[in-house]
Amino acid sequence: MRANSLMIRLFTIVVALCVFHAVEAGSSLWIFTPLTATTISVQNNNTATVQYQVTNQSTRSHTLVMNGITGVTQVTSGAGVCANPFTLSGHSSCTLSLQIDGSQITAGNTDGPVVCEQGNQLQCYRPNSADTLNVDVTNAPNTTTLSVTPSTLTLSVTGLTTTTGNNSGAPRVFTIQNTGSETAMGVACPTSLSESIMSITCTGCGTILSGGMCTVTITPSATPSAAVADTSATPITLTIQGTNTNTLTPTVNVLTYGSFYQAGYLFSIIETANTSVSIGGTVAAETDAAAQSPGVEYSLNGANTTTAMYSGTYGAANTTAMLTVYGNTGTYSARVCTTYSGGGYGDWYLPAICQMGFGGSDINFDCGASPGAIRNMQYNLLVTNPAQNFNFVNGSLYWSSTASESVAPSGGRFQQFAVGGGDGFQSINPVFNQFGVRCVRTIT
């Protein structure tokens, strides 16, 4: 019995001591739980965000206001974010979100944030000493300026036969130059999630001395960024910047035959050897510049052709010759194109017969029996993409800019497009006949 009594007394003493200790230890009326790092470094031209969860540990409701800290702004928008003032019922909490302005705040430990009952300094609490807002302000390096050349790079997808015979899909290069007087730092190599870009590699970026350069090489994949016949495709935008530089946003286009680019459907690709510039090529206008009905004559009022119009491949030269001979007035095939303004471009011309299709020949040219020998609309648009009509009228006749030497001076060559594939048809008609017109231009 005496042993039991002694044990009970000891237990009572231990419990009493624990209770006494709990009372003596104290506890914040409201506590601050860091949701972010609270010891931070911020540049004097930058901002940072620090957040605490504030929890009312009392059973009583409290309406709280944070004491002001120069350079610290309380953010009051967002789900669960504390308003100003903010009321916490018993044992509830909210997120105290603070924006730190590096240009305004005084470096060091703020010993805060201090939050008081209705702003009254008679009842205030702060985070524990390890969690108070401690800001190190660093000087931002002097800024410098980067420039990028070219601002847009157009590449071809891999796996195509091109007009120049070079393999398509050649990697192409942006050149970044530091044109400012300070060293550019932290120039990061850009990244892209686009499936049209196989890889991006950088050389000499990171730190770029004043006047120095770095290169960003884009390697395309087999997937175009402008899908065939998609007239609303947008280019891929890359972001290039350093910690003390402006932000560059060069764009990348990855094209295939049938991609809509610079107001037309791409049917010829020139894989330029200089990889610091875009590919070349030719596009066909989105729609006919002259409809099949009533159509337009080859020459003005059926005037005779000249030898300057005989090229089977150089439509631009033929067009120029036609404007010289027939004048820059009236309505006829070539002038329909030179006055065409599709996409805002003013450099449209009437294509030569071998740019339009294949299989035809005259005294001075042969478009070739092989459909792709010369890149043309019939093959690279309609045969390659039989599901698309590219707004051609199937079986209808379109003037080319190529005059017929064999039927000179009154014959011009026309193309009959075969929508859905096939060879189409090329032949000669009197220049006073009225056919449709589809203009082309060289991409820039």
Added chain:
Amino acid sequence: MMLEKWRDNLLLMSSLTAATSTGFASSQIESSGQTTTLFTKLPAILTSSWVASLSLGPVWENAGDTQSFYLAPNIEKTYAANHSSHALVDGEIFLGIQRPLREKLEGQIGIAVAVTSNASLSGNIWDDTDPLFNNYTYNYQVRHTHLALKGKLLADSGYIVTPWVSGSLGVGFNQVHDFSNTPTISQAVVMPNFTSNTTTAFTYTLGVGVERNLNQHWQAGLGYEFADWGNSQLGRASGQALNTGLSLSHLYTNGFLFNLTYHA
């Protein structure tokens, strides 16, 4: 001349007190309507003499009271007083007259001026009046002085020491100052302090002790004294909208005083 007049007045007052204590009823004085009755006691008055004493010793205050009150809407705190007691130094100068009241009984009456050192009061502050949020300690000082009418009865029975009892009534001045609060956890922020304040209060003392003659004029003694300093109150703190600072209705002290008396 002024001093002699003041003494005559004091002697007269003493005679009235003595008359009461010796059974010489004041009613008898008043009802007689004859000044000759009073002056029959003049020989006794003329046996009165000046007496002055200095008392000094340690006293202990009884600490404050635990109290809870609102300082502003939604801000209520409990001030839990510590019950530890601190020793103070209490000193008193008494100037009066002494005369025999009856055989072996002497009476003294006069003016006492007392001064104490600072009483330090402390405790803990609980936010929301909840001991869970016992996050501050507080401390403040009370300095007490008083001016009182004091009487003392001495029983001279021929022993080696003479026992006495005393009592006083008067006006006290409680200067409450230097309130401070100290957080006990790093998260708590120091609050504005209550402001200093001086209150005028009713005060009284009761004492008992013994003294011994050193020679014809000097006596030395030791006594116990209980004192009530009366009420004291701190002023409002900055930001305080409700109630006043900490206040006490009474502050009691108990102590031992050594006294040295000169008897003319």
